[in-house]
Structures are given as C-alpha cells and as structure tokens.
Amino acid sequence: MATDDFISNLPDEVLATIISGLPAIEAIRTTILSKRLKDVWRNVFRLDFDPKGVKKLFPAPNQRRSTVPVIQFGSNVCHDEGDDIDDTDPREEISRVVKNIDNVLLSHERNLISCRIVHLSNSYRSGDVEKWIKYLTSEKKVQELAFLCDDFQHEFYPVSLFGWGLNLPSGIFSCRTLQSLEFTNYDIRFHRPFHHCHNLKTLKLYYCDISSETLEAIVSSCDFMEHLSL
Amino acid sequence: MSTTVPKKITLRTADNHEFEVDEAVAMELGTVKTFFDENPDATDEPIPLPNVSSKCLSTIIEYCKFHLSLRARGNDSSSAEEEGKVYDEELIKTHDNESLVELILAVNYLNIKDMLDTLNQGVADRIKNKSxxxxxxxxxxxxxxxxxxxxxxxxxxxxxxxxxxxxxx
Known part of the structure; x- marks a missing residue:
C-alpha cells in the first residue's frame, strides 16, 4: 500500500491541504509522523476544533436525548476498558481541546479560510468566544467561522440559570473578510453583534433560540446576505 | 490569440500514449493552459507530460469533461452540484490508496485545483481517526x-x- 516517494514528491502546500481536511487535533498529531511533516500543520487553511466524535453527539434533535451521556459530577464517566470514545465524557474531551486553542492559533502561521470551534458554555461566559472571534477575524482574516456550544448543561440546570445570550460587542462580525457564520446551540437574544455586517453572505443558526424580532433585526443589518439557514 | 491555438490538443503521457482532447478540456489543466499562455505560437506538436501516466490522464480527462459539462448547464446549479458530488465520491471510492496518491501527484503537477481539493479531502478522510x-x-x-x-x-x-x-x- 505504501508508496515510498509519496511524501518527497508532494509539495508542502499539497500536504497542508490534505492535513486541512483533518480535525485540528489530528492535524497537530501529524507533527509526529516525521521531520518533514513537523511543521506542515502550521500552514493548514482550516482548523476544526472538534474533539473526536463530538459531531456524532449532535444528531437530529429527535435522537439527541438518547445520546446524552450520563455525567457523574466530580468524576469521570465509567467506561468499558479499551472501548472507543463514545464512552468517554465528551465534556472532558471538549475542555481538553478548548484549553489548547490559544496555543494552536498562536503557533499556526498563515491566514485561515475556515475555523470551527466546539466549546462548553463556560468558554462563552469567560469571554474566550469573544476573544477567539476577535483574533480570528483580525489576525487570521478568517472567511468562515462556526461555533458549536455544547448544551449538555441543559440536562442538569434549569434554563433560568442558563440565561446568557449571544451577548457580544456591537459589530464584532463586521470584518471584511468574514463571509460565513454558523452558530449551533446558542441562545441568540441580541442583534447588536450583527451590526454593520455588510460582509456576511451566509448565516446559519442551528438549534438556536431566537425570537422573530431579533432575527428580523439581524437580517436587516446584513445587507448582502445570500443564504440564511435555520 | 485564440486563432493561433489549435482546436484539438494532443497530450503525451510518460508511458508514451497520446491523448487528443478538445481545447476546452486541455485548458482545464492549469499546466497546459500556462504553457499556451506563455507560448501563444506553439505548434500542434503533442505536449509531453512526463509526470503523468496514461491511466491517470484518462481519469483526469474524464473528470474535466464531466465537470465542464456540469458547469455548462449552469442554471440548474443545485442538481449539477449534487451530481458533481456523487461523481467525486465515486472517483474516490474507485481508487485504492496507492492509485489515489498517484492521481494526486499527477493532478498536482497538472495544477487542477478543484480536482486536487477533492482528492486531498478523500485522502484526509482515509487517514482520519487512524493511528x-x-x-x-x-x-x-x-x-x-x-x-x-x-x-x-x-x-x-x-x-x-x-x-x-x-x-x-
């Protein structure tokens, strides 16, 4: 199966494109393959901070309940030895990736076309989400941004305690390069962040709580929107 | 310039097979297009492609023809997009690891961006979640x-x- 001179024939640019198709955590892992591969990941054009398997945890809403794992507070979920990640605590997986996002972004060397971040609601409250958005739009000239907020807390806390909305500074998404935004599992109560979005062509809001007034206000702020998915 | 470029273009592979293709198809190959852009007076001699096997080139020509025809349809873009996707998935499926790699090298040499992106994602999917x-x-x-x-x-x-x-x- 192995083609001996595959790597030596492929330019870094092509290798970086291949690695761009991997989740960020796997892209970084390619550093261990060989010296040639050591720094190639720093030139990927896409970073998808999705801990292995989280996509699987967000299937269609009608199946969602059954996949929510039982979380024991203060300890790990018990899992059968040697089994795959479906049995590990996804919140822990997410925290582990999220904790390293800043370092990864700083080590990464070129502009990003696309970035997707899966996080827990505490990243939102701590201001990390806002910081990432600012960094990605200003330093990385990102074109497509996607955020997925893990909502397992809904299962344990009354919604009133979960009463934060997407409360970000006015016009935070108005950077010229940003063309596509996606939010999953957000409570979107404010339209302020979408002010002056003359740049945005695509907005996707999945499993989001949003009133029709807020949505209307957002749409009217985004003059050049071409696609809106809810 | 278009009058000096022949309507049909002949490409010669590393294993010495000649492929005669429509100019429009040949222009999908970035390397060939650049050659003609830089040599507008080129004769209709076969163009040697020393890094491309005939097996790869016939796959590449099929790919270019198919995607050209999709683009020509233009107006029903959503069904064309769907058909393009199915075609690309099939293309990945019908290649084992080794031939996929060989194809990437050829497509990279010929500089066909869309096809390269498709193949690269195919490779990424194959090494995803692997040790x-x-x-x-x-x-x-x-x-x-x-x-x-x-x-x-x-x-x-x-x-x-x-x-x-x-x-x-």
Missing part, C-alpha cells in the same frame, strides 16, 4: 525522529496525543 503508525504506512513515511525527539514532541503536544491508541488501525 500514527497507520498514517506513516499510508504515506510511506519513515520515522526519522530519534526516540528522544519523538518523546519531546509528544510532550509538547501532549493534549493532542492523550487517549490515542498507538497500535490502533
């Missing part, structure tokens, strides 16, 4: 790190290696 050893075998990579260097990198990116079974494939 380091599996990926090394896949690419034919020799581990040239000393055990100390390897340990150092694993320590540096500890979080990314946590919970990865090194023997899994």
């Amino acid at each position: 380091v050893e599996y990926v090394r075998r896949f690419f034919g990579i020799e581990n040239d790190y000393t055990p100390e260097e390897e340990a150092e990198i694993r320590a540096q990116y500890e979080w990314a290696f946590e919970g990865v079974d090194p023997d899994d494939d």
Whole structure:
C-alpha cells in the first residue's frame, strides 16, 4: 500500500491541504509522523476544533436525548476498558481541546479560510468566544467561522440559570473578510453583534433560540446576505 | 490569440500514449493552459507530460469533461452540484490508496485545483481517526525522529496525543 516517494514528491502546500481536511487535533498529531511533516500543520487553511466524535453527539434533535451521556459530577464517566470514545465524557474531551486553542492559533502561521470551534458554555461566559472571534477575524482574516456550544448543561440546570445570550460587542462580525457564520446551540437574544455586517453572505443558526424580532433585526443589518439557514 | 491555438490538443503521457482532447478540456489543466499562455505560437506538436501516466490522464480527462459539462448547464446549479458530488465520491471510492496518491501527484503537477481539493479531502478522510503508525504506512513515511525527539514532541503536544491508541488501525 505504501508508496515510498509519496511524501518527497508532494509539495508542502499539497500536504497542508490534505492535513486541512483533518480535525485540528489530528492535524497537530501529524507533527509526529516525521521531520518533514513537523511543521506542515502550521500552514493548514482550516482548523476544526472538534474533539473526536463530538459531531456524532449532535444528531437530529429527535435522537439527541438518547445520546446524552450520563455525567457523574466530580468524576469521570465509567467506561468499558479499551472501548472507543463514545464512552468517554465528551465534556472532558471538549475542555481538553478548548484549553489548547490559544496555543494552536498562536503557533499556526498563515491566514485561515475556515475555523470551527466546539466549546462548553463556560468558554462563552469567560469571554474566550469573544476573544477567539476577535483574533480570528483580525489576525487570521478568517472567511468562515462556526461555533458549536455544547448544551449538555441543559440536562442538569434549569434554563433560568442558563440565561446568557449571544451577548457580544456591537459589530464584532463586521470584518471584511468574514463571509460565513454558523452558530449551533446558542441562545441568540441580541442583534447588536450583527451590526454593520455588510460582509456576511451566509448565516446559519442551528438549534438556536431566537425570537422573530431579533432575527428580523439581524437580517436587516446584513445587507448582502445570500443564504440564511435555520 | 485564440486563432493561433489549435482546436484539438494532443497530450503525451510518460508511458508514451497520446491523448487528443478538445481545447476546452486541455485548458482545464492549469499546466497546459500556462504553457499556451506563455507560448501563444506553439505548434500542434503533442505536449509531453512526463509526470503523468496514461491511466491517470484518462481519469483526469474524464473528470474535466464531466465537470465542464456540469458547469455548462449552469442554471440548474443545485442538481449539477449534487451530481458533481456523487461523481467525486465515486472517483474516490474507485481508487485504492496507492492509485489515489498517484492521481494526486499527477493532478498536482497538472495544477487542477478543484480536482486536487477533492482528492486531498478523500485522502484526509482515509487517514482520519487512524493511528500514527497507520498514517506513516499510508504515506510511506519513515520515522526519522530519534526516540528522544519523538518523546519531546509528544510532550509538547501532549493534549493532542492523550487517549490515542498507538497500535490502533
């Protein structure tokens, strides 16, 4: 199966494109393959901070309940030895990736076309989400941004305690390069962040709580929107 | 310029097969297009493609023809997009690891961006969720790190290696 001179024939640019198709955590892992591969990941054009398997945890809403794992507070979920990640605590997986996002972004060397971040609601409250958005739009000239907020807390806390909305500074998404935004599992109560979005062509809001007034206000702020998915 | 460029263009592969293709198809190959842009007076001699086998070139020509015809339809873009996707998936499926790699090298040499993106994502999907050893075998990579260097990198990116079974494939 192995083609001996595959790597030596492929330019870094092509290798970086291949690695761009991997989740960020796997892209970084390619550093261990060989010296040639050591720094190639720093030139990927896409970073998808999705801990292995989280996509699987967000299937269609009608199946969602059954996949929510039982979380024991203060300890790990018990899992059968040697089994795959479906049995590990996804919140822990997410925290582990999220904790390293800043370092990864700083080590990464070129502009990003696309970035997707899966996080827990505490990243939102701590201001990390806002910081990432600012960094990605200003330093990385990102074109497509996607955020997925893990909502397992809904299962344990009354919604009133979960009463934060997407409360970000006015016009935070108005950077010229940003063309596509996606939010999953957000409570979107404010339209302020979408002010002056003359740049945005695509907005996707999945499993989001949003009133029709807020949505209307957002749409009217985004003059050049071409696609809106809810 | 278009009057000096022949309508049909002949391409000659590494294994000495000649392919006669429509100009529009040949222009999908970035390398060939650049050649004609830089040599507008080129004769209709066959263009040698020393890095491309006839097997790869016939796949590439089929791909270019198909995507050209999709683009020509233009107005019903959503069904064309769907058909394009199905075609691309089939293209990946019908190639084993080795021939996929060979095709990437050819497409990279010929500079066909869309096709390269499709193939690269196909490779990424195949090494997704695989162990380091599996990926090394896949690419034919020799581990040239000393055990100390390897340990150092694993320590540096500890979080990314946590919970990865090194023997899994």
